[in-house]
Amino acid sequence: MDNELDPKVEQLNSLKAETLACQNCHLRAGCQGVVFGEGDPLSPIVFVGEGPGQTEDELGRPFVGKAGQLLDRILEAVELPRNTVYITNIVKCRPANNRTPTLEEMKYCLPWLRDQFRILRPHFMVLLGLAATHGILAPDLKMNQVHGQWFERGGVQMMPTYHPAAILRNSNLKRPAWEDFKEISRAVKAFKAENKV
Numbered sequence: 001m002d003n004e005l006d007p008k009v010e011q012l013n014s015l016k017a018e019t020l021a022c023q024n025c026h027l028r029a030g031c032q033g034v035v036f037g038e039g040d041p042l043s044p045i046v047f048v049g050e051g052p053g054q055t056e057d058e059l060g061r062p063f064v065g066k067a068g069q070l071l072d073r074i075l076e077a078v079e080l081p082r083n084t085v086y087i088t089n090i091v092k093c094r095p096a097n098n099r100t101p102t103l104e105e106m107k108y109c110l111p112w113l114r115d116q117f118r119i120l121r122p123h124f125m126v127l128l129g130l131a132a133t134h135g136i137l138a139p140d141l142k143m144n145q146v147h148g149q150w151f152e153r154g155g156v157q158m159m160p161t162y163h164p165a166a167i168l169r170n171s172n173l174k175r176p177a178w179e180d181f182k183e184i185s186r187a188v189k190a191f192k193a194e195n196k197v
Helices: 002-020 026-030 054-059 066-077 103-120 130-136 164-169 171-195
Strands: 045-049 086-089 124-128 151-153 156-161
Touching: 002 103, 045 103, 045 130, 054 066, 066 164, 066 171, 086 103, 103 130, 124 130, 124 171, 130 156, 156 171, 164 171
Parallel strands: 045 086, 045 124, 124 156
Antiparallel strands: 151 156
């Protein structure tokens, strides 16, 4: 395992160093730093949010504010604890006032995300929220129509689901999100069993 892990860690660290120096768009000027991503580089699953919030910007880590704490609880409940997955965002710098990043801003950041995926080579990708879904799948999708469904892109199984922040704002989303996460867990466990991971 160490032989497989070391090159990925080295490559991710090198990419992170490049990302931290990024000045490709105006977002970098308005935040404290770049939030690259974290987790198990050997995990078959990557969770992608829209962008860092204030707490994430301050700590330099993804999903550590209130929404991140909810995500942690959900992951524990479906037996996919945070330390067994990889978590990042489509935009690495915090948009002002925690607003949703624009498609233009996401386009500037997508090359970094693609480079992360080339290193991680995940089998599953969970798109947390509409921004990530629009930026990666298609800009005209509606979450209430596509959440919980698997989409295949380049050999990766992708599922949009509700962002934890949306669940905190609207308790009616708890049940559909929970069903989505149960399906995500089922698929990951089946993959691990089949591939003896």
